[in-house]
Amino acid sequence: MPELFDPTAKPNHRVENLAVRPGSLAGKVVGLLDIGKPKGDWFLEAVGELLRENYGARETVYYRKPTHAKPAPGELAEEIAQRCDAVVEALAY
Known part of the structure; x- marks a missing residue:
């Protein structure tokens, strides 16, 4: 029987702890992170x-990554973490 190989890349790091999810979005600031694909802005709006x-979110704040091919720059990630209680990251076409 032939042996099959998975050609996809595996993550080079492991996330140990996920962020705590808020029980509710009421009164919270929610970041909307557009990864840079077409129509992402429309979808996130x-x-x-x-x-x-x-869901009672007090405010939504739109952010956009410079490129979808790389993680968000550290400064952008830090700004989102400081300002937002939760984040929605979106991919759209």
């Missing part, structure tokens, strides 16, 4: 509206 109207 709709998500932000839903979060404010249906």
Whole structure:
């Protein structure tokens, strides 16, 4: 029987602890991180509206990564962490 190989790259680091999720978004600031794919801004605008109207988010703040091919720069990640209670990261086409 032939042996099959998985050609996908494996992550080079392991996340040990996930961030604690808020029990509710009511009164929270939610970051909307566009990774830079087409229509991501349009999609996140709709998500932000839903979060404010249906889940009581106090504010949504839009951010955009410089490129979808790399992680968010450290400064951007730090700004989001300092300002936001939760983050939605989106990919759209």
